[in-house]
Amino acid sequence: MSAPKGWTRDEMARLVALDIPDGAYVNLGVGIPELVAQFVPADREVIYHTENGLLGMGPAPAPGEEDPELINAGKKPVSAIPGAAYFHHGDSFAMIRGGHIDVCVLGAMQVSARGDLANWSTGANDASPAVGGAMDLVAGVKTIYIITQHTTKEGEPKIVGECTYPLTGQQVVDRIYTDLAVIDVTPAGLAVRQLAPGVSFAQVQERTGTALIALPALQHLEK
DSSP, X not given: OOOOOOOOHHHHHHHHHHTSOTTOEEEEOSSGGGGGGGGSOTTOOOEEEETTTEEEEEOOOOTTOOOTTOBOTTSOBOEEEEEEEEOOHHHHHHHHHTTOOOEEEEOOSEEEXXXXXXXXXXXXXXXXXXXXXXXXXXXXXXXXXXXXXXXXXXSOBSEESSOOSOXXXXXOOOEEEXXXXXXXXXXXXXXXXXXXXXXXXXHHHHTOBSOEEEEEEEEEOOO
């Protein structure tokens, strides 16, 4: 059976961006989460925080205009918006641990049925070799959104009953955005709130390693 097409990475990022409220302080993880900044509606103000000491991170600079001393936590060149603030790495984590960041968008290797997150590994060659600041982020940030492909390259589910990779945090995830669906983590279980165009609930369930709940009014986003 061929896999459903689903959303592209840009479309996934746009869905996340639409759910970030005006005036939010936001931390974006490395990889797909970085795309979210491109799709925040023009009438909303979102202030981006990066763990290495910048509040007011702007978009990536034009080629040739990079400042080697102005990078994000993923070591990629960024810019700074007017009024941006620079501070010590320790102060940056004090902001995180103190609950001053509203939303964090992270990638994932696995998310469990209870909202446990695993986004690092000590063994795989293509995985992050250390947890970095993610443990602080999931413990201190008010809302955690996960954006990830629904399955691995080998077709294995990334949404599972129990995580088998080292945990980043327990019961920390609020919502999961994949190429196939948007899923809320609720006390009753994982509830599918939106399906990608042309994707059925049965197809999503077939590619998920734990039971899903179909909300009464699943929304279908037209491209």
